[in-house]
Amino acid sequence: xxxxxFMRHPDAPRPPxxxxxAVLKDTLAELDxxxxxxxxxxxxxxxxxxxFDFDREVFxxxxxxxxxxxxxxxxIGNLQFTPSEVxxxxxxxxxxxxxRDWTRDAxxxxxxxxxxxxxxxxxxxFATEQRLRSLTSAIRLKVEAMLREIEAARKSYQQWTEGxxx
Numbered sequence: 001x002x003x004x005x006f007m008r009h010p011d012a013p014r015p016p017x018x019x020x021x022a023v024l025k026d027t028l029a030e031l032d033x034x035x036x037x038x039x040x041x042x043x044x045x046x047x048x049x050x051x052f053d054f055d056r057e058v059f060x061x062x063x064x065x066x067x068x069x070x071x072x073x074x075x076i077g078n079l080q081f082t083p084s085e086v087x088x089x090x091x092x093x094x095x096x097x098x099x100r101d102w103t104r105d106a107x108x109x110x111x112x113x114x115x116x117x118x119x120x121x122x123x124x125x126f127a128t129e130q131r132l133r134s135l136t137s138a139i140r141l142k143v144e145a146m147l148r149e150i151e152a153a154r155k156s157y158q159q160w161t162e163g164x165x166x
Contacts, residue, residue: 024143031136038129045122063102 064084071083087095 024146028140028143031132031139035129035132035136038125038132042122042125042129045118045125048118059103060099063099066102067098 064082067083067087074081074083074086084095087098
């Protein structure tokens, strides 16, 4: 007996490829994973910044105490001011320069450079997160549209094959 082969009608819709659906879903899952990793890095950098801010506060307090011990308080009428208050109010750049010099002399060299590098890394992580969010959103919309098209093609194919059976 001769084996019969059926040819698909050229107008018949093609059945959707299940692997495409899986690939799209895997892509979404991978984007979510990358997004989670970026968020974890941001949390880690924020914690590092908080620790650095605490260290900087401690060093700033020590510097302010040093200035007070070195120069004493200043009075204007009945008001008392510490040297650090005067410098911060009247010459903040000079206060920062004095702090940097003091940190160098106190073996705290590089504290400002380290802090600046930390802030740069934090800014980069936030920029990366924003780009990732934007890309993820755009890709998610495209993938969801493709999944809807696949589902519509699947239904269309199913209706077409059911019509052939009748």
